[in-house]
């Protein structure tokens with residue numbers, strides 16, 4: 001690369017650039033972008049995935065926080081009609097700007113691990129315009145997203161992601177695929193927002209509240225952890241055994257608890 005466009009990876013931006021051509025190809029094949037589609041890439045970095053996506057002919061918007069990467073990305077892709085660069089923080093990015101039709105936007109990214117969970121919660125708020133999402137994440141985070149009830153991985157992240165999306169843990173990627181190599185293993189996950197929510201809550205904010213409260217102390221019984229929100233008869237009325245621990249409940253049971261709270265309608269619980 002021209003010396004003018006040399007870039008040193010920055011830890012504070014979570015920069016671990018993909019350099020393994022086999023892994024890049026495998027990710028691109030999982031995404032399968034096509035001409036006529038609309039994609040959004042979060043954190044394009046030096047363009048390891050960007051190049052292949054643009055090659056498909058799909059329309060691609062990218063959001064990159066690091067200002068120093070802007071000249072590199074512009075130099076590589078600025079002349080392409082299907083490329084559109086936004087410099088800024090993906091956590092604050094207004095998806096309305098893209099004016100995507102419902103269920104059309106495909107979101108991809110080798111995400112900076114320090115912001116992956118808040119970013120996914122930000123994206124879930126915009127789930128109605130999203131067709132699917134493919135992310136590289138820390139392997140443990142993907143395992144928590146894809147987990148089922150009953151084990152230590154089942155928690156707030158699994159429940160809130162599965163409320164909105166079908167989750168597929170596609171494959172793992174070792175540290176050697178990146179430069180510099182991260183200290184952890186990574187994995188590719190596919191998230192597909194449900195066309196119709198399988199367990200719609202009357203108010204999803206109450207579901208978030210119940211789940212957060214329940215898993216605050218995951219070793220305690222629900223009767224104990226939910227005391228401030230629901231009393232024992234209310235838990236029973238939701239068809240839930242209050243002597244269970246939160247990790248033993250499935251998504252449907254959490255939704256019943258949230259709906260029970262909705263029936264009681266204490267507005268203060270959302271404060």
Ligand code: SAM
Pocket residue numbers: 013014015016017018019042043044045046047048049063064065066069088089090091109110111112113115
């Ligand atoms: N996609 C590139 C690749 O695979 O080689 C880079 C991946 S690197 C793990 C994460 C990228 O996200 C970096 O380019 C970093 O500057 C960018 N980034 C970090 N925080 C961001 C944020 N809040 N919004 C947008 N981009 C961010």
